[in-house]
Amino acid sequence: MSESQSESSFKIEAKNIDVFYGEKQVLKDVNMPIEGNTVTALIGPSGCGKSTFLRLFNRMNDYIDVFHKKGEILIDGKDIYRKKTNVEELRKSVGMVFQKPNPFPKSIYDNIAYGLRIQGINKKSLLDEIVEKSIRQAALWDEVKDNLKKSALALSGGQQQRLCIARTLAVEPSVILMDEPASALDPISTAKIEELIQELKEQYTILIVTHNMQQAGRISDKTGFFYMGDLVEFDETQQIFTNPKNERTENYISGRFG
Amino acid sequence: MNNLQRNKIKDKAFKYFGVTCTFFGIFILGVFLFGIINDGVSRINWDFLTNLPSYRPKKAGILTAWTGTLWIFGLTAIFAIPLGIAAAIYLEEYGKKSWFANLLEINITNLAGVPSIIYGILGLEIFVRLMGLGGSLLAGSFTLSLLILPVIIVATREALKAVPLTTRTASYALGATKWQTIWNLVLPASLSSIITGVILALARAVGETAPLIVIGALAYVPFVAKTPLDEFTVMPIQIFNWISRPQHGFTINAAAAIIILLAFVFVMNGIAVYIRIKAKKKSH
Ligand SMILES: Nc1ncnc2c1ncn2[C@@H]1O[C@H](COP(=O)(O)OP(=O)(O)O)[C@@H](O)[C@H]1O
Numbered sequence: 001m002s003e004s005q006s007e008s009s010f011k012i013e014a015k016n017i018d019v020f021y022g023e024k025q026v027l028k029d030v031n032m033p034i035e036g037n038t039v040t041a042l043i044g045p046s047g048c049g050k051s052t053f054l055r056l057f058n059r060m061n062d063y064i065d066v067f068h069k070k071g072e073i074l075i076d077g078k079d080i081y082r083k084k085t086n087v088e089e090l091r092k093s094v095g096m097v098f099q100k101p102n103p104f105p106k107s108i109y110d111n112i113a114y115g116l117r118i119q120g121i122n123k124k125s126l127l128d129e130i131v132e133k134s135i136r137q138a139a140l141w142d143e144v145k146d147n148l149k150k151s152a153l154a155l156s157g158g159q160q161q162r163l164c165i166a167r168t169l170a171v172e173p174s175v176i177l178m179d180e181p182a183s184a185l186d187p188i189s190t191a192k193i194e195e196l197i198q199e200l201k202e203q204y205t206i207l208i209v210t211h212n213m214q215q216a217g218r219i220s221d222k223t224g225f226f227y228m229g230d231l232v233e234f235d236e237t238q239q240i241f242t243n244p245k246n247e248r249t250e251n252y253i254s255g256r257f258g
Numbered sequence: 259m260n261n262l263q264r265n266k267i268k269d270k271a272f273k274y275f276g277v278t279c280t281f282f283g284i285f286i287l288g289v290f291l292f293g294i295i296n297d298g299v300s301r302i303n304w305d306f307l308t309n310l311p312s313y314r315p316k317k318a319g320i321l322t323a324w325t326g327t328l329w330i331f332g333l334t335a336i337f338a339i340p341l342g343i344a345a346a347i348y349l350e351e352y353g354k355k356s357w358f359a360n361l362l363e364i365n366i367t368n369l370a371g372v373p374s375i376i377y378g379i380l381g382l383e384i385f386v387r388l389m390g391l392g393g394s395l396l397a398g399s400f401t402l403s404l405l406i407l408p409v410i411i412v413a414t415r416e417a418l419k420a421v422p423l424t425t426r427t428a429s430y431a432l433g434a435t436k437w438q439t440i441w442n443l444v445l446p447a448s449l450s451s452i453i454t455g456v457i458l459a460l461a462r463a464v465g466e467t468a469p470l471i472v473i474g475a476l477a478y479v480p481f482v483a484k485t486p487l488d489e490f491t492v493m494p495i496q497i498f499n500w501i502s503r504p505q506h507g508f509t510i511n512a513a514a515a516i517i518i519l520l521a522f523v524f525v526m527n528g529i530a531v532y533i534r535i536k537a538k539k540k541s542h
């Protein structure tokens with residue numbers, strides 16, 4: 001029984017997840033199977049546990065003292081919370097983009113090369129190649145190609161966020177977690193990032209938290225609606241937006257609360 | 259309306275009070291500097307820098323004093339910088355919650371306020387007597403290292419604290435370990451502030467007199483120190499010694515030596531300011 005529990009035909013699978021911060025339960029028996037090369041949107045009102053859920057997949061919740069969880073998170077069939085998991089290795093294959101752009105106070109080039117250098121990759125020609133490839137993938141190349149030595153902090157917010165995406169891509173993860181990556185950006189930057197996510201889907205499995213219903217509708221294949229720690233509904237995005245099964249989902253999507 | 263006007267007047271009054279105080283300070287300093295330079299500048303020449311001490315003011319030089327100061331500067335830097343930075347990294351990044359770290363923390367904050375002569379007494383007991391180092395350069399630089407360690411630790415911790423959690427989080431999310439994050443991200447980002455703090459601390463060490471007198475540094479050393487175990491003198495002690503002599507020639511020597519010590523300290527502070535300005539520009 002416990003053998004078969006660890007098997008999964010999905011890229012990612014959350015099984016019977018309960019999360020507690022101290023006494024307080026913030027996720028309740030969440031199950032979510034996710035196929036590879038898809039975009040999954042996580043929606044729901046503030047404080048319902050979306051970010052907490054997202055941080056489970058790269059174990060960033062581990063830094064919160066009062067955090068503990070029950071249940072399993074399987075990636076490529078393996079429970080990432082078992083004892084012998086190397087958390088650093090895990091994070092190289094599960095990248096994360098944060099709500100607020102958080103570039104390092106380094107040059108554009110060094111920002112991208114950072115994740116490679118800490119893996120001991122120092123060969124100039126290889127770094128050059130990956131840096132260019134990642135920045136191109138993040139649709140930022142034309143804007144920065146002449147200024148790779150310039151401080152990343154001098155870029156605009158939208159450029160910084162694409163730089164952060166490029167930085168994540170450089171270490172070649174297979175999964176990318178995004179926590180409201182466009183919420184601090186202007187409409188044009190937001191559109192660029194949405195377009196980017198569509199392209200990245202070809203190679204990556206993407207989970208994205210968003211407050212923006214239209215955005216979820218535009219970019220995702222599947223959508224999960226969270227409400228007070230419950231995964232109320234999880235289905236094809238099309239289905240969720242046109243014909244939700246649950247009344248609370250419908251109310252939320254139609255903007256009646258949230 | 260009335261209240262607003264009153265506040266504005268208060269505001270202005272305080273501003274002028276502040277400006278007056280500042281100018282008063284600068285004025286006093288200017289008078290002092292003018293006096294010193296007036297007395298001493300013509301005494302500065304090659305012989306003054308390369309002569310050994312002498313009982314004849316015209317023949318006396320500061321060779322042993324400035325080489326001693328350089329020795330003390332270098333040795334203190336070697337001991338205090340790595341130790342201070344390592345201690346700060348431990349306290350700020352690792353030991354945050356242990357009772358031991360708390361104890362250290364309270365002590366360090368208090369130590370920064372202890373008069374320097376107390377460090378001299380500590381150095382006399384531990385380095386000179388217990389470790390048997392005598393009044394040597396080593397004993398002197400150990401003592402001064404203790405003196406400036408709290409300053410370096412506090413400055414380094416402030417610098418480390420200024421690196422925001424969000425950028426550290428980004429580093430962890432890329433698969434960096436804690437030490438990799440400190441070494442590759444936090445230290446480079448805070449380096450200029452750390453260097454500034456270290457330079458200011460060393461500038462302080464170079465100007466210290468009391469603790470070195472207590473551990474037995476001599477005013478009259480007829481040879482240039484060759485090893486860290488040699489006896490020594492430093493610029494401030496030489497100055498102190500000359501000023502207390504009755505002959506006018508020595509007062510002039512003292513003024514000349516003060517100019518050179520001041521120049522050294524100003525250059526160091528200038529470097530610190532320069533690094534700070536450059537770092538500010540880089541991050542904007
Ligand atoms: N570090 C933390 N410690 C304790 N409680 C937390 C912490 N982070 C979040 N929470 C609580 O967990 C719940 C879910 O938060 P979060 O996952 O951030 O929700 P969302 O991203 O949907 O807004 C909230 O009630 C929040 O107050």
Ligand SMILES: [Mg+2]
Nearest residue numbers: 050051052179
């Ligand atoms: Mg959130």
